[in-house]
Amino acid sequence: ILNVEQSPQSLHVQEGDSTNFTCSFPSSNFYALHWYRWETAKSPEALFVMTLNGDEKKKGRISATLNTKEGYSYLYIKGSQPEDSATYLCAPNTGNQFYFGTGTSLTVIP
Amino acid sequence: NAGVTQTPKFQVLKTGQSMTLQCAQDMNHNSMYWYRQDPGMGLRLIYYSASEGTTDKGEVPNGYNVSRLNKREFSLRLESAAPSQTSVYFCASSPGQGVETQYFGPGTRLLVL
Numbered sequence: 001i002l003n004v005e006q007s008p009q010s011l012h013v014q015e016g017d018s019t020n021f022t023c024s025f026p027s028s029n030f031y032a033l034h035w036y037r038w039e040t041a042k043s044p045e046a047l048f049v050m051t052l053n054g055d056e057k058k059k060g061r062i063s064a065t066l067n068t069k070e071g072y073s074y075l076y077i078k079g080s081q082p083e084d085s086a087t088y089l090c091a092p093n094t095g096n097q098f099y100f101g102t103g104t105s106l107t108v109i110p
Numbered sequence: 111n112a113g114v115t116q117t118p119k120f121q122v123l124k125t126g127q128s129m130t131l132q133c134a135q136d137m138n139h140n141s142m143y144w145y146r147q148d149p150g151m152g153l154r155l156i157y158y159s160a161s162e163g164t165t166d167k168g169e170v171p172n173g174y175n176v177s178r179l180n181k182r183e184f185s186l187r188l189e190s191a192a193p194s195q196t197s198v199y200f201c202a203s204s205p206g207q208g209v210e211t212q213y214f215g216p217g218t219r220l221l222v223l
């Protein structure tokens with residue numbers, strides 16, 4: 001079992017602010033690091049999969065980086081919009097086993 | 111293309127009753143998973159099936175059984191429900207193992223009284 005920590009637990013930002021969250025995990029023995037976006041009353045949707053140290057992925061205003069040597073990943077949202085309000089989950093996986101963090105709950109205030 | 115579907119959406123059981131949660135995917139994925147989600151905890155893996163005909167325990171398998179009926183369907187059975195099994199259950203599928211993304215169903219909310 002991998003211990004995955006996400007911080008902060010929750011975050012309220014004003015529309016237009018940029019923000020970032022952290023995912024920390026043991027730095028050895030995992031295949032990939034996944035980020036998911038989970039809106040209330042829906043199911044988690046995949047944002048990024050990263051495998052290599054130094055990996056950077058971007059989708060619109062959202063980007064993520066991965067540091068496998070020190071065991072962390074950052075998710076950045078530039079110019080937050082109300083539709084970005086959701087819980088953001090990270091999950092390193094070892095083969096078939098995904099280990100989900102408890103998530104960062106983001107609320108963007110119009 | 112419905113993706114991953116789950117039935118039922120919501121169920122209330124009495125302690126000791128049994129039930130089966132159904133999951134189906136139409137993406138021709140090889141691997142399927144069952145998770146439970148409880149307040150203050152991350153999604154926890156109950157069982158998974160890496161391919162048709164195989165199943166393996168995850169982090170929290172006690173009190174559950176699974177069946178990979180065919181490539182499309184993966185069911186989760188509670189033989190004798192307990193209040194501790196009150197949770198939201200998510201089914202997921204992925205093309206294969208390793209770095210493949212998982213695709214989630216809408217969830218089944220289960221209340222055991």
